[in-house]
Amino acid sequence: MTKILFVITAADHWTLADGTRHPAGFWAEEAIGPYQVFKQAGYEIAAATPGGVPPTADALSLTPDFNGGEEGAQRMRTALHEATELAQPLRIEDVDINDYAAVFYPGGWGPMEDLPDNAASGKLLTEWLASGKPVSLVCHGPAALLATIGPDGTSPYTGYRLTGLSNA
Template structure:
């Protein structure tokens, strides 16, 4: 059976430039949409977080405003309750990549807090890239790639064509002026990636070799479909 590992933030906040802790976590749509795509394809699913901490969903991502109304919000809440594999993660350090066919990092503001500096996640991504199996990240999820930058300032992902939440989108979110840093800036200036973006909040997926990335929440579903095609 094909098996996908979800690596999810363990943070329930994002610390802004003034020290304010903005409530956060993973974004429901970016986990549940791909989860459902993978389950429909018959894949097995497991999850890992820093420290094996049960992940926190961003409460904002469960509201009617972000789900097309109350009916959509309830469907998302119900789907989240049914995604039991995501609720009981292992520690990232305990992952054996030989047990999985691909890795998927959902976004949300939580990954901006813990994953850019998580050494275990950085090593996992580096080893996964070397294995030749797909690496997939969406929205703020590519913040995890920053942990692959070594002491010499280089990353094995340098030069890869990728996407992630754009500066323009973070501005529309209303947090860009309060953030310590913006994802697009660090992917370009520190990771040295070939960053690509589409119009704000339109679906956009980039595939470069075995790296699969999506720009924003609306890209999570097509990104998962792209990954299924690659694994078929």
């Protein structure tokens, strides 16, 4: 069976410019929506985080306000609970890209905390680009690209066009 790797933040907060810690994590819908699509299509899913730490869903992403009401929030919480692969991650350092067909980085504010300077994630993204396999980063997930460094000292993603949510 073909596998897709989800690289998920291990952060449970985001440190703001003034030093305050804002509760965060990965945005549940940005992981669960693609997870369900890939599973229905027959893909096997694995997850990796910095240090292999089980990821934290941003509590805000599990509230009725962001899920169309209490019923939607309960569906999201249930789906997250059932996505057991996401709760048992590998360490990013231990990932072999040859084991996977694609890599997917869900967003949320957490990736802004622990992925922009994560050397293992940067190395993984650099290798993935060179392999020609699909790379997908959603919402704040592209913050992980800040850790990519090519042989010439620049990001191998330089010149690529992408979109992301800045909250500017």
